[in-house]
Amino acid sequence: MAESMSVKDLNLYYGDHQALKDITLDMPAGKVTAFIGPSGCGKSTLLRCLNRMNDRIEGCRVEGTVKLGDTDVYENYDVYELRRRVGMVFQKPNPFPLSIYDNVAYGPRHHGKPSKAELDQIVETTLTDVGLWDEVKDKLDHSGLSLSGGQAQRLCIARALAVNPGVLLMDEPTSALDPISTGLVEELAVKVAKEHTVIIVTHNMQQATRISTKCAFFYLGELVEAAPTAQLFSTPKDKRTEDYLTGRFG
Amino acid sequence: MTAIGEKTVSNKSESTAEVVGVSPKRGIERRGQIITGLCVTLVVVLVVTLIFMVCSRGLATFTKDGIPLGSFFGGTTWNPHQNGADGVPLVGALPMIVGSFSVTLLSCLIALPFALGASIFVVEIAPGFGSKIFRPLTEVLVGIPSVVFGLVGLGIIVPWMRGLVGGTGYGILSASIVLAFMILPTITSLSTDALAAVPNSYRDGSYGLGCTRWQTIVGVVLPSALPGILTAIIMGMSRAFGEALAVQMVIGNAAQMPQGLFTPASTLTSVLTMGMGNEAMGTLPNDVLWALAMVLLIMSLVFILIVHLIGRKGAAKND
Numbered sequence: 001m002a003e004s005m006s007v008k009d010l011n012l013y014y015g016d017h018q019a020l021k022d023i024t025l026d027m028p029a030g031k032v033t034a035f036i037g038p039s040g041c042g043k044s045t046l047l048r049c050l051n052r053m054n055d056r057i058e059g060c061r062v063e064g065t066v067k068l069g070d071t072d073v074y075e076n077y078d079v080y081e082l083r084r085r086v087g088m089v090f091q092k093p094n095p096f097p098l099s100i101y102d103n104v105a106y107g108p109r110h111h112g113k114p115s116k117a118e119l120d121q122i123v124e125t126t127l128t129d130v131g132l133w134d135e136v137k138d139k140l141d142h143s144g145l146s147l148s149g150g151q152a153q154r155l156c157i158a159r160a161l162a163v164n165p166g167v168l169l170m171d172e173p174t175s176a177l178d179p180i181s182t183g184l185v186e187e188l189a190v191k192v193a194k195e196h197t198v199i200i201v202t203h204n205m206q207q208a209t210r211i212s213t214k215c216a217f218f219y220l221g222e223l224v225e226a227a228p229t230a231q232l233f234s235t236p237k238d239k240r241t242e243d244y245l246t247g248r249f250g
Numbered sequence: 251m252t253a254i255g256e257k258t259v260s261n262k263s264e265s266t267a268e269v270v271g272v273s274p275k276r277g278i279e280r281r282g283q284i285i286t287g288l289c290v291t292l293v294v295v296l297v298v299t300l301i302f303m304v305c306s307r308g309l310a311t312f313t314k315d316g317i318p319l320g321s322f323f324g325g326t327t328w329n330p331h332q333n334g335a336d337g338v339p340l341v342g343a344l345p346m347i348v349g350s351f352s353v354t355l356l357s358c359l360i361a362l363p364f365a366l367g368a369s370i371f372v373v374e375i376a377p378g379f380g381s382k383i384f385r386p387l388t389e390v391l392v393g394i395p396s397v398v399f400g401l402v403g404l405g406i407i408v409p410w411m412r413g414l415v416g417g418t419g420y421g422i423l424s425a426s427i428v429l430a431f432m433i434l435p436t437i438t439s440l441s442t443d444a445l446a447a448v449p450n451s452y453r454d455g456s457y458g459l460g461c462t463r464w465q466t467i468v469g470v471v472l473p474s475a476l477p478g479i480l481t482a483i484i485m486g487m488s489r490a491f492g493e494a495l496a497v498q499m500v501i502g503n504a505a506q507m508p509q510g511l512f513t514p515a516s517t518l519t520s521v522l523t524m525g526m527g528n529e530a531m532g533t534l535p536n537d538v539l540w541a542l543a544m545v546l547l548i549m550s551l552v553f554i555l556i557v558h559l560i561g562r563k564g565a566a567k568n569d
């Protein structure tokens with residue numbers, strides 16, 4: 001079930017450095033929301049607040065509220081349950097050095113005691129969902145590291161989907177991929193968003209227009225503007241958004 | 251692969267030197283190559299002669315002295331100065347071989363849980379403490395001479411054993427404990443390196459799926475570090491297998507088939523160090539000692555070979 005997320009008055013500090021300033025943003029359920037903005041503006045940082053991966057960074061302090069559905073993720077969630085429900089795909093494909101099967105089965109195995117038959121089922125459906133099943137069904141016991149970059153990234157998406165999260169976070173998931181693999185991952189993001197809300201960071205503005213329904217532009221730790229994607233690109237309200245979209249800086 | 255790569259590079263630089271005609275530079279290059287080449291030759295010659303010498307002496311036991319392989323590797327009585335009922339000298343090496351393997355395996359079994367636990371703690375749980383205090387400390391411990399461990403064993407472990415199970419206190423278990431202390435830093439330090447080399451992206455992936463720290467350690471960190479951990483174990487084993495002094499001080503040195511963990515026994519190394527000075531060159535008792543040395547040498551080669559195989563497999567896996 002796709003879930004919505006929202007942040008309100010979010011401030012984040014790395015030690016003394018304030019990386020996010022007063023962010024308030026809704027990310028609707030079942031849609032693709034894109035974060036865009038120049039390097040270092042805090043897109044990844046905000047994304048990591050949504051599943052509390054920032055907890056692992058020493059000296060990182062968060063103020064304000066982050067909600068999954070109606071529940072505060074910092075107050076009322078067990079962090080492990082939160083991360084099961086808010087999955088994450090990273091910039092560089094990071095399949096585990098385990099078999100393809102074990103990569104997909106990794107999450108389900110750690111969140112319950114599925115039987116072999118159930119696991120087989122989960123592995124087959126998720127790999128089919130990401131369009132990898134036909135390519136790998138005869139070599140499920142091969143190492144996940146033996147896949148090409150694009151295949152590996154789709155395996156990582158399958159691994160994240162295998163625990164059936166309500167939200168899927170993607171941090172520049174295509175920046176290390178070739179154009180064809182990029183296209184596949186983009187299609188996939190649109191497809192899975194119905195069941196698992198997608199929140200994606202991208203440097204590629206065409207990508208944002210192609211796949212996202214809502215788009216948020218960040219600049220120097222501030223949320224400058226958030227709007228339906230078509231509207232943001234055609235009639236930006238803020239001068240900085242316009243400058244960025246027209247390539248005057250970034 | 252790299253060797254070929256380097257060679258092409260150096261050839262290239264030589265040929266450009268020729269074209270431009272910078273001869274002094276070329277001279278230095280030449281001299282450097284000759285000197286380093288000589289060093290390599292020296293090392294290779296040393297290793298080859300060593301292996302050749304040990305093997306030729308060791309093999310003399312079987313060729314010149316006519317000892318059947320079976321009574322050397324299978325015999326259980328070690329008394330090279332006497333002949334058995336069948337007229338063949340009593341040179342059964344099995345007690346020492348068994349002794350060596352027992353103390354090696356046992357010491358690894360004792361040391362491994364502690365080494366692994368410590369390295370997990372310093373890499374995964376307290377990295378600051380690990381890199382600032384613990385790692386330098388283990389490196390110091392690696393360098394402690396084995397006689398120190400032997401002395402500690404003699405002063406503490408042997409009396410303790412004696413109090414605990416009676417008897418002399420000397421034996422395989424005492425030796426294994428002393429060896430475990432000795433190889434603990436080696437295994438710890440190598441497996442710490444192995445764990446630290448696991449890319450953080452694997453940990454991120456696992457935490458991102460909602461796994462706890464222990465699930466992450468057991469699920470991805472240890473499996474990824476496995477080749478390195480195996481290497482650490484083999485290096486520990488090879489150190490334990492080759493150790494003479496510390497073992498000799500606490501094992502009791504009875505060249506008999508080990509009866510249990512608490513009775514005196516002996517190892518290949520302890521018999522060698524005890525006996526080598528006492529036998530005249532070229533006699534049978536001397537030759538069989540060389541045969542023992544050959545077994546030691548072959549075993550250490552096997553250990554190295556295993557390490558290389560693991561390394562190759564690990565590298566293939568990470569491609």
Ligand SMILES: Nc1ncnc2c1ncn2[C@@H]1O[C@H](COP(=O)(O)OP(=O)(O)OP(=O)(O)O)[C@@H](O)[C@H]1O
Nearest residue numbers: 014019037038039040041042043044045046057203
């Ligand atoms: N672990 C960290 N410790 C300290 N500062 C950090 C850390 N991670 C990010 N920062 C700082 O926070 C700010 C935002 O970084 P962030 O990685 O979120 O930017 P980004 O928008 O994702 O950039 P990019 O597009 O290059 O990925 C930067 O100034 C960065 O230096």
Ligand SMILES: [Mg+2]
Nearest residue numbers: 043044045171
């Ligand atoms: Mg980023």
